[in-house]
Amino acid sequence: MGIAVIVVGGGAAGMFAAIQAGYAGAKVLLLEPNDRLGKKLYITGKGRCNLTNHCPWQDVLKNVPRNGRFLYSALSGFTPEDAETFFESHGCAVKVERGNRVFPLSDKSASVVDALKTALGYAGAEVVRARAKQLLTEEGRIVGVRTERGDYFAPAVILATGGKSYPATGSTGDGYRMAAALGHTIVPPVGSLVPMTEDGGWCARMQGLSLRNVRMRLLDAGGKTVYDELGELLFTHFGLSGPVILSASAHMEQGKRYAVSIDLKPALDEEKLDARILRDFADNRNRTFENALSGLYPRAMIPVIVERSGIPGETRVNAVTKVQRRALLELTKDFRIAISGLRPVEEAIVTSGGVSTKEIDPKTMASRLIPGLYFAGEIIDVDAYTGGFNLQIAWATGYAAGISAAARNT
DSSP: OOOOEEEEOOSHHHHHHHHHHHHTTOOEEEEOOSSSTTTTGGGGGGGTOOOEESSOHHHHHHTOSBSGGGGHHHHHHSOHHHHHHHHHHTTOOEEEEGGGEEEETTSOHHHHHHHHHHHHHHHTOEEEOOOEEEEEEETTEEEEEEETTEEEEOSEEEEOOOOSSSGGGTOOSHHHHHHHHTTOOEEEEEEESOOEEESSSHHHHTTTOEEEEEEEEEEETTSOEEEEEEEEEEEOSSEEESHHHHHHHTTOOTTOOEEEEEESOTTSOHHHHHHHHHHHHHHTTTSBGGGSOTTTSOGGGHHHHHHHHTOOTTSBGGGOOHHHHHHHHHHHHOEEEEEEEEOOGGGOSEEEEEEOGGGBOTTTOBBSSSTTEEEOGGGBSOBOOSSSHHHHHHHHHHHHHHHHHHHTTO
16 A cells, blocks of 8 residues: 655644544655654643643634634644543643643653654554655646655645744744745744843843733733733843743734833732832831832842832832832833844744645645645644643644545545
8 A cells, every 4th residue: 555645744733643644544654854753842831841721622712813713623623622632542641730731740741742652653654754845746736745865655745844933843944835836825924922022121130030920911002902911921131031921922013013011019909009018118117228129029120120110229218208109109010111023933932824724724724726735733824822722733733634634545
Protein backbone atom coordinates (compact mmCIF):
# COMPACT_ATOMS: atom_id res chain seq x y z
CA MET A 1 0.00 0.00 0.00
CA GLY A 2 1.41 3.38 -1.00
CA ILE A 3 1.47 6.47 1.15
CA ALA A 4 -2.03 7.92 1.48
CA VAL A 5 -1.28 11.05 3.52
CA ILE A 6 1.86 13.17 3.88
CA VAL A 7 1.95 15.53 6.86
CA VAL A 8 4.43 18.41 6.61
CA GLY A 9 5.52 19.52 10.08
CA GLY A 10 6.09 17.55 13.27
CA GLY A 11 4.75 20.04 15.76
CA ALA A 12 1.55 19.79 17.80
CA ALA A 13 -0.92 20.04 14.91
CA GLY A 14 1.19 17.97 12.52
CA MET A 15 1.73 15.10 14.92
CA PHE A 16 -1.94 15.08 15.85
CA ALA A 17 -3.04 15.13 12.20
CA ALA A 18 -0.68 12.23 11.44
CA ILE A 19 -2.02 10.27 14.43
CA GLN A 20 -5.65 10.74 13.43
CA ALA A 21 -5.01 9.90 9.78
CA GLY A 22 -3.20 6.73 10.86
CA TYR A 23 -5.93 5.77 13.33
CA ALA A 24 -8.42 6.21 10.47
CA GLY A 25 -6.57 3.58 8.45
CA ALA A 26 -4.32 5.66 6.19
CA LYS A 27 -0.62 4.99 5.58
CA VAL A 28 1.01 8.19 6.83
CA LEU A 29 4.38 9.84 6.24
CA LEU A 30 5.36 12.68 8.59
CA LEU A 31 8.05 15.10 7.37
CA GLU A 32 10.00 17.00 10.04
CA PRO A 33 13.43 18.65 9.52
CA ASN A 34 14.23 19.04 13.24
CA ASP A 35 16.23 16.45 15.13
CA ARG A 36 13.23 15.86 17.37
CA LEU A 37 9.47 16.09 17.10
CA GLY A 38 7.45 18.69 19.00
CA LYS A 39 10.38 21.03 19.52
CA LYS A 40 8.18 24.03 20.29
CA LEU A 41 6.02 21.98 22.66
CA TYR A 42 9.02 21.44 24.93
CA ILE A 43 9.27 25.17 25.68
CA THR A 44 5.56 26.04 25.94
CA GLY A 45 4.17 26.99 29.34
CA LYS A 46 7.71 27.56 30.66
CA GLY A 47 8.48 23.93 29.98
CA ARG A 48 5.26 22.63 31.52
CA CYS A 49 2.99 22.75 28.42
CA ASN A 50 -0.50 24.12 29.03
CA LEU A 51 -2.07 21.57 26.69
CA THR A 52 -5.72 22.70 26.70
CA ASN A 53 -8.32 24.48 28.84
CA HIS A 54 -10.82 22.57 30.98
CA CYS A 55 -13.90 24.31 29.61
CA PRO A 56 -16.81 23.73 27.21
CA TRP A 57 -15.68 24.01 23.58
CA GLN A 58 -17.94 27.04 23.17
CA ASP A 59 -15.77 28.88 25.71
CA VAL A 60 -12.71 28.27 23.55
CA LEU A 61 -14.43 30.28 20.80
CA LYS A 62 -14.88 33.18 23.25
CA ASN A 63 -11.09 33.27 23.59
CA VAL A 64 -10.43 33.54 19.85
CA PRO A 65 -10.32 37.26 18.91
CA ARG A 66 -10.35 36.69 15.13
CA ASN A 67 -12.05 34.16 12.85
CA GLY A 68 -13.64 32.28 15.73
CA ARG A 69 -16.62 31.17 13.62
CA PHE A 70 -14.26 29.27 11.34
CA LEU A 71 -13.37 26.96 14.26
CA TYR A 72 -16.95 26.12 15.25
CA SER A 73 -17.03 22.75 13.48
CA ALA A 74 -13.47 21.72 14.38
CA LEU A 75 -13.84 22.54 18.08
CA SER A 76 -17.22 20.87 18.38
CA GLY A 77 -15.71 17.82 16.65
CA PHE A 78 -12.72 17.60 18.99
CA THR A 79 -13.35 19.30 22.34
CA PRO A 80 -11.10 20.12 25.29
CA GLU A 81 -12.61 17.10 27.06
CA ASP A 82 -11.58 14.95 24.08
CA ALA A 83 -8.05 16.34 24.35
CA GLU A 84 -7.81 15.49 28.04
CA THR A 85 -9.12 11.99 27.36
CA PHE A 86 -6.62 11.50 24.53
CA PHE A 87 -3.60 12.40 26.64
CA GLU A 88 -4.79 10.44 29.68
CA SER A 89 -5.33 7.36 27.50
CA HIS A 90 -1.85 7.69 25.96
CA GLY A 91 0.05 7.79 29.24
CA CYS A 92 -0.01 11.50 30.09
CA ALA A 93 -2.04 12.12 33.24
CA VAL A 94 -3.30 15.71 33.51
CA LYS A 95 -4.34 18.21 36.15
CA VAL A 96 -6.36 21.44 36.13
CA GLU A 97 -4.94 24.65 37.57
CA ARG A 98 -5.96 28.30 37.94
CA GLY A 99 -7.94 29.61 34.99
CA ASN A 100 -8.91 26.03 34.03
CA ARG A 101 -5.47 25.58 32.49
CA VAL A 102 -4.67 21.90 31.91
CA PHE A 103 -1.09 20.69 32.48
CA PRO A 104 0.55 17.28 32.54
CA LEU A 105 0.57 15.89 36.08
CA SER A 106 4.34 15.55 35.77
CA ASP A 107 4.73 19.31 35.13
CA LYS A 108 6.95 18.36 32.19
CA SER A 109 6.28 19.16 28.52
CA ALA A 110 8.10 15.95 27.66
CA SER A 111 5.10 13.98 28.97
CA VAL A 112 2.91 15.58 26.30
CA VAL A 113 5.42 14.91 23.53
CA ASP A 114 5.92 11.32 24.74
CA ALA A 115 2.16 10.71 24.57
CA LEU A 116 2.09 12.00 20.99
CA LYS A 117 5.08 9.85 20.02
CA THR A 118 3.38 6.80 21.56
CA ALA A 119 0.25 7.54 19.53
CA LEU A 120 2.31 8.01 16.35
CA GLY A 121 3.67 4.52 16.92
CA TYR A 122 0.19 3.08 17.38
CA ALA A 123 -0.93 4.90 14.23
CA GLY A 124 1.91 3.39 12.21
CA ALA A 125 3.11 6.76 10.97
CA GLU A 126 6.57 6.85 9.40
CA VAL A 127 8.73 9.84 10.33
CA VAL A 128 11.23 11.15 7.77
CA ARG A 129 13.74 13.84 8.79
CA ALA A 130 13.58 16.13 5.78
CA ARG A 131 12.61 19.73 5.05
CA ALA A 132 9.78 20.18 2.57
CA LYS A 133 10.64 22.57 -0.25
CA GLN A 134 7.65 22.44 -2.60
CA LEU A 135 4.17 20.95 -2.94
CA LEU A 136 3.82 18.84 -6.08
CA THR A 137 0.68 19.08 -8.21
CA GLU A 138 -0.63 17.61 -11.43
CA GLU A 139 -3.67 19.01 -13.22
CA GLY A 140 -4.39 21.29 -10.27
CA ARG A 141 -4.42 18.62 -7.56
CA ILE A 142 -1.89 17.49 -4.96
CA VAL A 143 0.33 14.54 -5.82
CA GLY A 144 3.15 14.86 -3.29
CA VAL A 145 5.94 16.87 -1.68
CA ARG A 146 9.46 17.71 -2.85
CA THR A 147 12.00 17.65 -0.04
CA GLU A 148 15.73 18.17 0.29
CA ARG A 149 16.01 14.36 0.28
CA GLY A 150 13.86 13.73 -2.77
CA ASP A 151 10.20 13.51 -3.78
CA TYR A 152 7.46 11.71 -1.83
CA PHE A 153 4.11 10.99 -3.44
CA ALA A 154 0.61 10.86 -1.95
CA PRO A 155 -2.87 12.02 -2.98
CA ALA A 156 -3.29 14.06 0.22
CA VAL A 157 -0.93 16.48 1.97
CA ILE A 158 -1.53 18.26 5.28
CA LEU A 159 0.46 21.47 5.78
CA ALA A 160 1.14 21.95 9.50
CA THR A 161 4.35 23.95 9.43
CA GLY A 162 3.44 26.48 12.13
CA GLY A 163 3.75 30.23 11.94
CA LYS A 164 6.79 32.49 12.24
CA SER A 165 7.16 32.60 16.02
CA TYR A 166 10.18 30.92 17.60
CA PRO A 167 12.03 30.23 14.30
CA ALA A 168 14.69 28.27 16.21
CA THR A 169 12.06 25.56 16.71
CA GLY A 170 11.47 25.27 12.97
CA SER A 171 8.64 27.78 12.48
CA THR A 172 10.32 29.58 9.62
CA GLY A 173 7.30 30.46 7.51
CA ASP A 174 8.02 27.77 4.86
CA GLY A 175 4.37 26.72 4.85
CA TYR A 176 3.22 30.21 3.90
CA ARG A 177 5.54 30.18 0.90
CA MET A 178 4.40 26.74 -0.27
CA ALA A 179 0.71 27.61 0.13
CA ALA A 180 1.14 30.95 -1.63
CA ALA A 181 2.89 29.22 -4.54
CA LEU A 182 -0.36 27.31 -5.15
CA GLY A 183 -2.47 30.46 -5.09
CA HIS A 184 -3.49 30.71 -1.45
CA THR A 185 -3.87 34.14 0.14
CA ILE A 186 -1.55 34.70 3.09
CA VAL A 187 -2.74 37.23 5.67
CA PRO A 188 0.55 38.93 6.67
CA PRO A 189 1.83 37.20 9.82
CA VAL A 190 2.41 39.31 12.92
CA GLY A 191 3.13 38.38 16.50
CA SER A 192 0.22 37.57 18.77
CA LEU A 193 0.68 36.81 22.44
CA VAL A 194 3.85 38.86 22.33
CA PRO A 195 5.51 41.16 24.90
CA MET A 196 5.16 44.94 24.62
CA THR A 197 7.91 47.53 24.23
CA GLU A 198 7.75 50.58 26.49
CA ASP A 199 8.01 54.13 25.22
CA GLY A 200 10.26 55.30 28.07
CA GLY A 201 12.42 53.75 30.77
CA TRP A 202 10.23 53.02 33.79
CA CYS A 203 9.99 49.27 33.17
CA ALA A 204 13.75 48.81 32.80
CA ARG A 205 14.18 50.28 36.29
CA MET A 206 11.91 47.54 37.66
CA GLN A 207 13.31 44.75 35.46
CA GLY A 208 12.47 41.30 36.80
CA LEU A 209 9.61 42.45 39.04
CA SER A 210 6.49 40.30 38.72
CA LEU A 211 3.12 41.62 39.90
CA ARG A 212 0.27 39.21 40.71
CA ASN A 213 -3.42 39.98 41.01
CA VAL A 214 -3.22 43.39 39.38
CA ARG A 215 -5.77 44.78 36.96
CA MET A 216 -4.39 45.64 33.54
CA ARG A 217 -6.25 47.76 31.01
CA LEU A 218 -5.01 48.31 27.45
CA LEU A 219 -5.95 51.81 26.32
CA ASP A 220 -6.01 53.16 22.77
CA ALA A 221 -4.78 56.64 21.81
CA GLY A 222 -8.15 58.13 22.82
CA GLY A 223 -8.05 56.52 26.26
CA LYS A 224 -10.71 53.92 25.45
CA THR A 225 -10.28 50.52 27.11
CA VAL A 226 -9.47 47.91 24.44
CA TYR A 227 -8.78 45.01 26.81
CA ASP A 228 -9.21 44.52 30.55
CA GLU A 229 -7.96 41.59 32.66
CA LEU A 230 -6.97 40.70 36.22
CA GLY A 231 -3.81 38.64 36.55
CA GLU A 232 -0.02 38.64 36.43
CA LEU A 233 2.47 40.79 34.54
CA LEU A 234 6.24 41.21 34.42
CA PHE A 235 8.48 44.25 34.02
CA THR A 236 11.40 43.62 31.64
CA HIS A 237 14.36 45.55 30.27
CA PHE A 238 12.33 46.41 27.15
CA GLY A 239 8.82 46.84 28.62
CA LEU A 240 6.10 44.45 29.75
CA SER A 241 5.44 40.74 29.53
CA GLY A 242 3.45 38.12 31.46
CA PRO A 243 0.04 36.47 30.89
CA VAL A 244 -2.22 39.54 30.91
CA ILE A 245 0.16 41.47 28.64
CA LEU A 246 0.40 38.60 26.15
CA SER A 247 -3.39 38.31 25.94
CA ALA A 248 -3.77 42.08 25.55
CA SER A 249 -1.29 42.11 22.67
CA ALA A 250 -3.74 40.13 20.54
CA HIS A 251 -5.96 43.25 20.51
CA MET A 252 -3.31 45.66 19.26
CA GLU A 253 -3.30 46.87 15.67
CA GLN A 254 -0.16 47.71 13.72
CA GLY A 255 0.71 51.38 13.62
CA LYS A 256 -1.62 52.48 16.45
CA ARG A 257 -0.57 53.96 19.79
CA TYR A 258 -1.48 52.34 23.10
CA ALA A 259 -0.88 52.63 26.82
CA VAL A 260 -1.17 50.13 29.66
CA SER A 261 -2.92 51.19 32.84
CA ILE A 262 -2.13 49.06 35.91
CA ASP A 263 -4.33 49.10 39.00
CA LEU A 264 -1.89 47.98 41.69
CA LYS A 265 -4.65 47.52 44.29
CA PRO A 266 -7.74 46.31 42.38
CA ALA A 267 -9.35 44.84 45.52
CA LEU A 268 -9.56 48.31 47.10
CA ASP A 269 -11.81 51.11 45.89
CA GLU A 270 -10.53 54.67 46.27
CA GLU A 271 -12.07 55.17 49.71
CA LYS A 272 -10.60 51.95 51.11
CA LEU A 273 -7.24 52.61 49.48
CA ASP A 274 -7.08 56.11 50.98
CA ALA A 275 -7.83 54.61 54.40
CA ARG A 276 -5.08 52.05 53.86
CA ILE A 277 -2.56 54.74 52.90
CA LEU A 278 -3.51 56.78 55.97
CA ARG A 279 -3.09 53.72 58.19
CA ASP A 280 0.35 52.96 56.75
CA PHE A 281 1.37 56.59 57.16
CA ALA A 282 0.18 56.55 60.78
CA ASP A 283 2.22 53.44 61.47
CA ASN A 284 5.29 55.18 59.98
CA ARG A 285 4.62 58.76 61.12
CA ASN A 286 8.23 59.48 62.00
CA ARG A 287 9.71 58.00 58.83
CA THR A 288 10.38 59.56 55.45
CA PHE A 289 7.93 59.02 52.61
CA GLU A 290 10.27 56.68 50.67
CA ASN A 291 10.78 54.53 53.78
CA ALA A 292 7.07 54.27 54.56
CA LEU A 293 5.89 52.51 51.41
CA SER A 294 7.12 48.93 51.93
CA GLY A 295 3.68 47.77 53.06
CA LEU A 296 2.02 49.13 49.92
CA TYR A 297 4.42 48.34 47.09
CA PRO A 298 7.16 45.84 46.16
CA ARG A 299 10.66 47.05 47.08
CA ALA A 300 11.80 47.29 43.44
CA MET A 301 8.88 49.57 42.64
CA ILE A 302 9.26 52.09 45.47
CA PRO A 303 11.88 54.42 43.84
CA VAL A 304 9.67 54.68 40.76
CA ILE A 305 6.53 55.30 42.83
CA VAL A 306 8.33 58.06 44.74
CA GLU A 307 9.54 59.76 41.55
CA ARG A 308 6.24 59.50 39.71
CA SER A 309 4.14 60.62 42.68
CA GLY A 310 5.94 63.96 42.75
CA ILE A 311 6.39 63.68 46.53
CA PRO A 312 10.01 64.20 47.58
CA GLY A 313 11.32 60.98 49.08
CA GLU A 314 12.76 62.70 52.15
CA THR A 315 9.39 64.22 53.11
CA ARG A 316 8.18 63.08 56.53
CA VAL A 317 4.92 61.16 56.09
CA ASN A 318 3.21 63.33 58.69
CA ALA A 319 3.95 66.28 56.39
CA VAL A 320 2.43 64.71 53.25
CA THR A 321 -0.52 66.87 52.19
CA LYS A 322 -3.98 65.69 51.22
CA VAL A 323 -3.30 66.75 47.61
CA GLN A 324 -0.05 64.74 47.57
CA ARG A 325 -1.83 61.73 49.08
CA ARG A 326 -4.45 62.00 46.34
CA ALA A 327 -1.69 61.94 43.70
CA LEU A 328 -0.29 58.75 45.27
CA LEU A 329 -3.73 57.17 45.28
CA GLU A 330 -4.32 58.01 41.61
CA LEU A 331 -0.90 56.65 40.66
CA THR A 332 -1.67 53.41 42.51
CA LYS A 333 -4.99 52.95 40.71
CA ASP A 334 -3.63 54.04 37.32
CA PHE A 335 0.07 53.27 37.01
CA ARG A 336 0.44 54.05 33.34
CA ILE A 337 3.04 52.82 30.86
CA ALA A 338 3.23 54.24 27.31
CA ILE A 339 3.64 51.48 24.73
CA SER A 340 5.69 52.02 21.57
CA GLY A 341 4.84 48.68 19.99
CA LEU A 342 5.26 44.91 20.16
CA ARG A 343 8.37 42.77 20.23
CA PRO A 344 9.31 41.04 16.93
CA VAL A 345 7.13 38.20 15.62
CA GLU A 346 10.03 35.83 16.30
CA GLU A 347 9.45 36.38 20.05
CA ALA A 348 5.69 35.79 19.87
CA ILE A 349 4.16 32.69 21.42
CA VAL A 350 1.87 32.35 18.40
CA THR A 351 1.46 34.02 15.04
CA SER A 352 -1.58 35.99 13.96
CA GLY A 353 -2.09 35.74 10.23
CA GLY A 354 -1.46 32.92 7.79
CA VAL A 355 -3.53 31.07 5.20
CA SER A 356 -6.87 32.85 4.79
CA THR A 357 -9.76 31.00 6.42
CA LYS A 358 -11.92 31.97 3.43
CA GLU A 359 -9.92 29.48 1.35
CA ILE A 360 -10.26 26.53 3.77
CA ASP A 361 -13.29 24.30 4.37
CA PRO A 362 -14.00 24.67 8.12
CA LYS A 363 -15.38 21.13 8.46
CA THR A 364 -12.49 19.28 6.81
CA MET A 365 -9.59 21.81 6.81
CA ALA A 366 -9.33 21.12 3.07
CA SER A 367 -8.11 23.75 0.66
CA ARG A 368 -10.94 25.24 -1.40
CA LEU A 369 -8.41 25.82 -4.20
CA ILE A 370 -6.30 22.67 -4.47
CA PRO A 371 -7.90 19.21 -4.12
CA GLY A 372 -5.90 16.99 -1.76
CA LEU A 373 -4.36 19.86 0.24
CA TYR A 374 -5.27 20.35 3.93
CA PHE A 375 -4.15 22.71 6.69
CA ALA A 376 -3.76 22.35 10.47
CA GLY A 377 -2.60 24.53 13.33
CA GLU A 378 -0.86 27.87 13.39
CA ILE A 379 -0.39 28.12 9.63
CA ILE A 380 -4.12 29.01 9.48
CA ASP A 381 -5.14 32.59 10.21
CA VAL A 382 -6.57 31.85 13.67
CA ASP A 383 -5.10 32.47 17.11
CA ALA A 384 -6.34 32.70 20.69
CA TYR A 385 -5.47 34.10 24.09
CA THR A 386 -3.23 32.32 26.59
CA GLY A 387 -4.68 29.53 28.68
CA GLY A 388 -4.27 26.42 26.53
CA PHE A 389 -6.60 27.65 23.79
CA ASN A 390 -4.01 27.75 21.01
CA LEU A 391 -2.99 24.15 21.56
CA GLN A 392 -6.66 23.16 21.66
CA ILE A 393 -6.97 24.76 18.20
CA ALA A 394 -3.95 22.70 17.08
CA TRP A 395 -5.55 19.45 18.30
CA ALA A 396 -8.98 20.27 16.82
CA THR A 397 -7.74 21.37 13.39
CA GLY A 398 -5.22 18.50 13.31
CA TYR A 399 -8.02 16.06 14.11
CA ALA A 400 -10.27 17.43 11.36
CA ALA A 401 -7.48 17.49 8.77
CA GLY A 402 -6.22 14.02 9.69
CA ILE A 403 -9.52 12.19 9.48
CA SER A 404 -10.60 14.12 6.38
CA ALA A 405 -7.36 13.45 4.51
CA ALA A 406 -7.57 9.77 5.44
CA ALA A 407 -11.21 9.53 4.37
CA ARG A 408 -10.25 10.86 0.95
CA ASN A 409 -8.15 7.76 0.31
CA THR A 410 -9.67 4.91 2.35
